[in-house]
Amino acid sequence: MKILVLNGPNINMLGIREPGIYGKSSFADLLALLEETAKAEGLEIEQYQSNHEGDLVDKIQQAYGKVDGIVINPAAYTHTSVAILDALKAVSIPAVEVHISNVDAREAFRQISYPGMACVHTIKGQGLDGYRQAILWLRDHLSR
Numbered sequence: 001m002k003i004l005v006l007n008g009p010n011i012n013m014l015g016i017r018e019p020g021i022y023g024k025s026s027f028a029d030l031l032a033l034l035e036e037t038a039k040a041e042g043l044e045i046e047q048y049q050s051n052h053e054g055d056l057v058d059k060i061q062q063a064y065g066k067v068d069g070i071v072i073n074p075a076a077y078t079h080t081s082v083a084i085l086d087a088l089k090a091v092s093i094p095a096v097e098v099h100i101s102n103v104d105a106r107e108a109f110r111q112i113s114y115p116g117m118a119c120v121h122t123i124k125g126q127g128l129d130g131y132r133q134a135i136l137w138l139r140d141h142l143s144r
C-alpha cells in the first residue's frame, strides 16, 4: 500500500516558533515519525512539502494511478485553496486531512477547510501523532 503525505506552507518551520500552538517537535521529527510508521506498518510512504499551492496541485495530479491514499496537511491553504480541493476531487484518491493544532478552537478564518471537503476523514489537535493516526485510519479504510 502506497501513501503520499503532503504538507503545505511553513510546515518545514515547525519547532522554530509558536511551540505553544504547534509543539516543540521539528519538521525533521515529523519525517522520522513518518519513516518509523512506514517501517512499523509495512507501508510505502512518500512525503512532500511545499510552500507553493501549484506544486501541491501538481503532486496530487501526479499521484493519480500511483498512490492508494493521501494524508494532507494543506496548512494555510486549508482555508483558501479551491485548487487543492479540485485536485483531490479530480484524482479521487481517498484522502485524510491532518491539522497539528485544534483549528476548531482558533481564529474564525481557520474554521473553513476547502480541501477537507474532498477528504474522507479529518484529524485535528493531536500534534504530530495526528499524522500517524491519519496513516493508520487510511490503511484501515483502504483495507475495508
Ligand code: CA2
Binding pocket: 009, 010, 011, 013, 014, 015, 016, 017, 018, 022, 073, 074, 075, 076, 077, 078, 098, 099, 100, 101, 102, 103, 110
Ligand atoms: O494546525 C495545523 O496543522 C495547521 O494546518 C498549520 C498551519 C495553519 O495555517 C493552519 O491554520 C493549521 C500553519 C503551518 C505552520 O506554521 C508555522 C507558524 C509558525 C511557526 C512554525 C510554523
